[in-house]
Amino acid sequence: MNEENSRNLYDRALSVMPGGVNSSVRAAIEPYPFFVERGDGGHVVDADGNRYVDWVMGLGPLLLGHDLPQPVESAVQKHASNGPMFGAPTPIEVEHAEFVTRHVPSVEMIRFVNSGTEATVSAVRLARAYTGRDKVVVMQGSYHGANDSTLVEGEGTHVSPSSPGIPDDFAEHTIAVPFNDHEAAQHVFEEHGDDIACVLVEPVLANYGIVTPADEYHETLSDLCDDHGSLLVFDEVITGFRVGGLQCAQGEFGIDPDLTTFGKIIGGGFPVGAIGGKAEVMRNFTPSGDVFQAGTFSGHPVTMAAGLETLKFAAENDVYDHVNSLGEQLRRGLTEICADQAPEYTVAGLDSLFKVIFTRDGPDDLDGQCEAGCRQRTACPRYEYCPKNGGDVAAGETDRWRRVFWPQMKEQGIFLSQNQFESQFVSYAHTEEDVEETLEAYKEAL
Structure with a gap:
């Protein structure tokens, strides 16, 4: 070769x-x-x-x-020819948001961003602000993008940054537990439940070998979050609109997370990320709330067209x-x-x-x-x-x-x-x- x-x-x-x-x-x-x-x-x-x-x-x-099928390619070309971007809202981002909120059970409102990393960073910030707490529970070995709060190694509260350049203080607010370990999750909430802002978890470990959840594992996480006033955040950057079809993995497993992060397919192959969830939580993002979140290229019209037409094509074909x-x-x-x-x-x-x-x-x-x-x-x-x-x-x-x-x-x-x-x-x-x-x-x- x-x-x-x-x-x-x-x-x-x-x-x-x-x-x-x-x-x-x-x-x-x-x-x-x-x-x-x-x-x-x-x-x-x-x-x-x-x-x-x-x-x-x-x-x-x-x-x-x-x-790309003809409807997707035509939509991309149309929006590219209208102009690169505008620094103002466009109709296509509203249409895309409406489509997602119709099909993903837990998503009442959505904010489009530019990458899966940006989505998880923003979701953690939102969860911390909404709950007034700092600690975040993640799964050992899971990957949530280049997020300083989740790039950790270790177990439980004995974690440290997994990359140089991240202050040790950041890891102090992150708790790592093994995926599929009910007892470890329960123990962490018994010890730190009043301080936990959210559990951030992939419904399927899809960036670490593909590991499916054991029976009732996500139900355990959901119940723990409900009991302690924490938010359950599903990272569906990989599984979103792939596992479980248009309802995503949360529909496949019958789980109702408070927040969901998206990426990849939701942009039809163009740079994208998104945070979706309950309106009560999502309205805390600026400008309707006080949690800062903004981006020059967020809701880019070409990306929105590619993502929307990809999902519509998937819905209308086999x-x-x-x-x-x-x-x-x-x-x-x-x-x-x-x-x-x-x-x-x-x-x-x-x-x-x-x-x-x-x-x-x-x-x-x-x-x-x-x-x-x-x-x-x-x-x-x-x-x-x-x-x-x-x-x-x-x-x-x-x-x-x-x-x-x-x-x-x-x-x-x-x-x-x-x-x-x-x-x-x-x-x-x-x-x-x-x-x-x-x-x-x-x-x-x-």
Whole structure:
């Protein structure tokens, strides 16, 4: 496989960008990443003309694939031709807000911003102001963007910033608990309930290997928040409008969070973030309240058009049936392959998310295991071995995944997420042929 142009581009990039990239995960592959020149349906073509089946899909935003359907493309072109942006409200942002509030059960009002990070930062600020409290509970290993309040490592109140440049004082207000650990959450609220502003949680750990919630886990968090006057904040930057369709993961799991953060699909592939939630809470944002939140590019008309038309297209066509069906085919096929070739590995995911986690141990007998991705079933023979939280995923063979497995898949023309932790995504542009090609590559690489 010729990679001369990518190698030369990376050499040039190292001189003008830290690490040669604008987001660190893109350089996770050694010795250098390939540079994408264009997308084509469910594929990407790199700067050397190599073609790959793309299961990264921009790390999640591209529900429809790289080729936008005509209604979406027309809307983007129309709003781009009207002018780049205006520093004033536009009709399309009202239409997009109305669509989201009609379909997501907990969202009565919404504020559009420019990234998932900006959404979570603003949601935490809002929760602290609304409750008059400072402490925030997060899941160990979860990622909520480049948020100084949530970039922590450690457990319970014994946490510290996970990046230089963040004052230790910031971490003093953050409490980290293991995902899916009912007792840990209850203990934290017993000790600090009167000081907790919110629990910030992904409904599915989707940036740390794909870990689904155990039975009643989110109900436990919701009850604890209700009992102690804290807010439950769902981070649906990844799962929003992918898991659970238009109702998002909160609809899938039947949970009614106080606030929800969005990103990725809600912008149709353009830069975006959003905070949605109960009107009583949301009205505390300026200008209707006192909690400052503003942004020059917030509600950008091109992004609003792309996001709204993407969701409308999904609502009016078979998008979710298609992507979820292919996702299940992938997970079922991978479950069979792993049972035969790597029985200790865990197949994870739901709807249009999928991943093989390189767990180190598994049961002797796989009879009765989850057939299309781990569901945390206590009756599953893998239950004692499958990841329950971020720490379990990190304990897997992460170096083998990145240094041995990923390059073998790339050589076969399959583009997977750059490490064991990021999700992989099915798009409307993918086909059954893409699934079969990918499964054959897994057989060879595993």
